[in-house]
Amino acid sequence: MAATVERVIVSSNPENSMSLQKALSAASPLTLRIVAKCPVTKARACDLTLPHCTVNTPVFMPVGTQGTLKGITVDQLESLGCQICLGNTYHLGMRPDSGGFQMVSLVELSEVTEEGVNFKSPYDGKEILLSPEKSISIQNSLGSDIMMQLDDVVSSTVKGPRVEEAMHRSIRWLDRCIAANKNPDKQNLFAIIQGGLDAELRKACLKEMTQRDVSGFAIGGLSGGEEKNDFWRMVTLSTDHLPQEKPRYLMGVGYAVDLVVCVALGCDMFDCVFPTRTARFGSALVPWGSLQVKQKQYAKDFLPIDPDCHCPTCKRHSRAYLHALFKSDTAAMHHVTVHNIAYQLSLMRSVRQSIVEGRFPEFIRAFMKRMFPSRDDYPGWAVDALASVNVTLD
Amino acid sequence: MKLELSRVIQGGARLGVLQGIGRTGQHSLKVPGCLLYTHFGTVPHLTQDTLQTVNNLPSVTQVTLSNIAEHQEVLEEFKEGFKAFAGLHNTVLYCSLHDPATRSPTGYATNKTVSVWGSGGRIELTASKFMALLKTVKPDWYQSMADGETWQTNTSRKRIRKSVDRTLAYLDECLLVHQKSQDLDGVELFGVVEGGDVMEERVRSARETAKRPVAGFCLDGLQTGSVDQALRTQLITSMTTELPEDKPRLLQGVGRPDEVLACVEAGVDLFEGFFPFQVTERGCALCFNYDVSPDPECAVLELNEEKHSAGDNMQPKGDLNCEDQTQMTSFEMNLKDKRYQDDFKSLVEGCGCYCCKNHQRAYLHHLLVTNELLAGVLLMIHNMTHYQNFFGAVREALATDKMDLLKKRVHGETRNT
Numbered sequence: 001m002a003a004t005v006e007r008v009i010v011s012s013n014p015e016n017s018m019s020l021q022k023a024l025s026a027a028s029p030l031t032l033r034i035v036a037k038c039p040v041t042k043a044r045a046c047d048l049t050l051p052h053c054t055v056n057t058p059v060f061m062p063v064g065t066q067g068t069l070k071g072i073t074v075d076q077l078e079s080l081g082c083q084i085c086l087g088n089t090y091h092l093g094m095r096p097d098s099g100g101f102q103m104v105s106l107v108e109l110s111e112v113t114e115e116g117v118n119f120k121s122p123y124d125g126k127e128i129l130l131s132p133e134k135s136i137s138i139q140n141s142l143g144s145d146i147m148m149q150l151d152d153v154v155s156s157t158v159k160g161p162r163v164e165e166a167m168h169r170s171i172r173w174l175d176r177c178i179a180a181n182k183n184p185d186k187q188n189l190f191a192i193i194q195g196g197l198d199a200e201l202r203k204a205c206l207k208e209m210t211q212r213d214v215s216g217f218a219i220g221g222l223s224g225g226e227e228k229n230d231f232w233r234m235v236t237l238s239t240d241h242l243p244q245e246k247p248r249y250l251m252g253v254g255y256a257v258d259l260v261v262c263v264a265l266g267c268d269m270f271d272c273v274f275p276t277r278t279a280r281f282g283s284a285l286v287p288w289g290s291l292q293v294k295q296k297q298y299a300k301d302f303l304p305i306d307p308d309c310h311c312p313t314c315k316r317h318s319r320a321y322l323h324a325l326f327k328s329d330t331a332a333m334h335h336v337t338v339h340n341i342a343y344q345l346s347l348m349r350s351v352r353q354s355i356v357e358g359r360f361p362e363f364i365r366a367f368m369k370r371m372f373p374s375r376d377d378y379p380g381w382a383v384d385a386l387a388s389v390n391v392t393l394d
Numbered sequence: 395m396k397l398e399l400s401r402v403i404q405g406g407a408r409l410g411v412l413q414g415i416g417r418t419g420q421h422s423l424k425v426p427g428c429l430l431y432t433h434f435g436t437v438p439h440l441t442q443d444t445l446q447t448v449n450n451l452p453s454v455t456q457v458t459l460s461n462i463a464e465h466q467e468v469l470e471e472f473k474e475g476f477k478a479f480a481g482l483h484n485t486v487l488y489c490s491l492h493d494p495a496t497r498s499p500t501g502y503a504t505n506k507t508v509s510v511w512g513s514g515g516r517i518e519l520t521a522s523k524f525m526a527l528l529k530t531v532k533p534d535w536y537q538s539m540a541d542g543e544t545w546q547t548n549t550s551r552k553r554i555r556k557s558v559d560r561t562l563a564y565l566d567e568c569l570l571v572h573q574k575s576q577d578l579d580g581v582e583l584f585g586v587v588e589g590g591d592v593m594e595e596r597v598r599s600a601r602e603t604a605k606r607p608v609a610g611f612c613l614d615g616l617q618t619g620s621v622d623q624a625l626r627t628q629l630i631t632s633m634t635t636e637l638p639e640d641k642p643r644l645l646q647g648v649g650r651p652d653e654v655l656a657c658v659e660a661g662v663d664l665f666e667g668f669f670p671f672q673v674t675e676r677g678c679a680l681c682f683n684y685d686v687s688p689d690p691e692c693a694v695l696e697l698n699e700e701k702h703s704a705g706d707n708m709q710p711k712g713d714l715n716c717e718d719q720t721q722m723t724s725f726e727m728n729l730k731d732k733r734y735q736d737d738f739k740s741l742v743e744g745c746g747c748y749c750c751k752n753h754q755r756a757y758l759h760h761l762l763v764t765n766e767l768l769a770g771v772l773l774m775i776h777n778m779t780h781y782q783n784f785f786g787a788v789r790e791a792l793a794t795d796k797m798d799l800l801k802k803r804v805h806g807e808t809r810n811t
Contacts, residue, residue, distance in 0.1 A: 073771065
């Protein structure tokens with residue numbers, strides 16, 4: 001049984017709202033300005049103006065599910081240059097209070113009906129319903145810059161009629177979300193394209209949802225364990241049928257290679273728990289892959305995680321110190337988290353810069369060369385996906 | 395280092411500044427004061443950015459051999475000392491044997507060795523290994539090797555006597571190495587005074603230790619939970635009588651505000667700053683009142699209210715559970731309590747720390763209930779700030795003869811009239 005968990009995007013810069021009010025006046029709470037288009041691929045570099053901030057895209061949005069980014073303060077996030085991040089409606093608005101109720105897995109504790117998603121507590125049997133209306137009501141209270149529709153999403157590995165049912169239901173729920181939005185002039189609503197790995201279902205969903213008046217579109221139902229060959233084809237199919245002048249948000253994508261390829265396929269916004277989650281296990285992201293700081297080989301390695309990185313962690317600490325610190329204090333996790341966020345944001349800044357300067361294909365080639373020891377190691381799906389947008393990797 | 399006292403109150407308390415600390419002699423520390431408690435050079439939960447939001451950080455950073463000993467090989471290869479290894483700049487490094495926030499097991503000290511507990515288990519140290527470690531760590535200041543395994547009640551007199559003898563013997567060995575070693579040139583060594591709960595042994599230990607050329611004295615074996623404060627005060631007084639006035643006294647393992655006050659009055663200059671960490675670990679925030687400002691009407695009413703309601707489900711102050719340092723005290727509020735679910739006030743009105751400026755009790759409650767890492771970060775910032783401010787109040791009270799008022803505030807006695 002699939003669970004529907006829907007996300008809310010919360011801006012991290014409330015202080016800027018005053019200065020932006022003038023620019024927005026009576027206009028929509030979202031404006032997208034395309035700063036540059038890659039002449040070779042489908043990539044764009046845009047300025048996305050929202051009530052609390054103008055966000056430069058392509059952008060990676062760190063995930064702060066429970067209203068916190070795992071041990072990192074808002075000030076730290078701002079100094080890393082983070083303009084936008086995520087919170088989660090269920091966790092922030094619905095979650096039953098303490099008394100020991102911990103969500104182990106939402107999938108196992110929910111049931112989808114036409115009304116909405118029913119969550120049942122395994123402790124007291126209490127049921128709570130997350131309907132499209134309830135979801136929007138919570139997000140209206142949260143005051144987020146971008147709200148996500150409640151979608152009926154199934155795992156990408158599921159086949160059969162359930163996929164089609166979920167797609168159609170998502171359209172109906174989108175309409176209910178639009179109707180329920182009490183702040184259309186202050187908060188944006190994004191639709192989430194479904195249809196699993198079925199091209200016809202995707203196209204049908206795209207056709208319907210693009211007829212609705214929403215501020216942007218998310219590509220959902222992917223990044224859940226499906227074959228990468230199917231994954232990229234659905235992404236590029238989706239961006240082919242989405243309007244140019246609205247942002248495209250690919251949900252759940254966060255590995256560096258995936259980000260670069262999907263920017264080439266026409267996506268503007270991304271989110272993923274991976275960089276922050278993997279940090280807590282001591283895994284540091286670097287341009288040549290990742291570095292498991294807790295491994296013995298780093299005990300006497302006195303270099304920083306990445307000698308070329310300017311983040312607070314790399315400016316002050318060595319791999320050896322972090323390796324040892326993991327045995328003594330939770331702050332070790334925070335150091336790696338800061339670094340990983342810096343890495344993701346820096347990657348996207350470089351991507352954007354290369355698009356603006358008209359050299360994105362060259363950037364892609366250099367990026368792949370740095371990331372993989374040899375041409376034979378390039379993932380096949382990435383080679384195919386890039387070829388589909390005219391980038392050949394030598 | 396040089397202790398410059400500006401005031402000595404009859405009966406013991408001293409006010410002043412410890413000058414010329416650090417190898418370059420450029421740092422100072424006001425006394426009474428506390429050290430900056432760290433795990434392996436990192437203040438628990440905090441990175442440099444979050445740490446810097448706390449004002450008035452102590453100029454002395456404490457590290458412990460229990461954290462460091464297992465990394466000796468790495469530090470030896472690194473060669474440049476612990477400060478450089480940990481990215482510590484512009485601070486004085488003090489190295490102690492044990493971590494004051496955790497209780498070490500007893501029964502392991504021998505005539506030639508003491509033991510510390512690292513992440514991988516017990517590590518045995520002879521005096522020569524102890525000194526080799528210190529030469530690698532390169533602190534500015536350290537405590538001598540000591541046998542302090544006398545803190546449990548019912549430790550025999552014989553055992554206590556042995557701890558005094560051993561500790562003096564270790565000290566003499568350490569001094570020998572210290573004086574011969576170029577690596578430790580300019581580094582200060584504190585002798586450790588033992589003696590359990592036996593007055594005569596305390597006096598003997600203090601007298602003998604004072605004969606050695608040490609820069610100051612650690613008072614060991616009196617940590618929270620080992621003895622009650624009345625006895626602790628007596629024992630401290632018996633020791634300070636034997637110690638030179640012009641050398642600092644560092645009391646190990648005591649951090650509760652009420653105990654700190656009593657020990658300051660008995661003549662203690664320095665404390666280990668681990669108490670805020672313990673409070674943080676139990677999801678609590680320090681909220682006790684330390685306001686001795688001229689206008690008593692300014693004393694924050696809310697603090698008193700909070701304290702009294704926070705005290706509801708706690709043990710009465712006098713009844714100290716000797717075994718459990720993790721017990722919540724009457725100086726803090728338990729933010730996991732349901733009552734804070736929709737309390738949108740800051741933790742402590744007028745605190746001014748990053749947490750109080752940006753967040754509310756309800757948010758901290760949420761973070762704790764959902765087991766989020768940020769709870770530890772924010773609470774650590776607040777608790778350190780509150781605790782540092784408390785020490786500032788102690789010094790101010792000593793300077794202006796307001797110790798009685800401060801004690802009343804800290805103990806939560808309502809102002810009458």
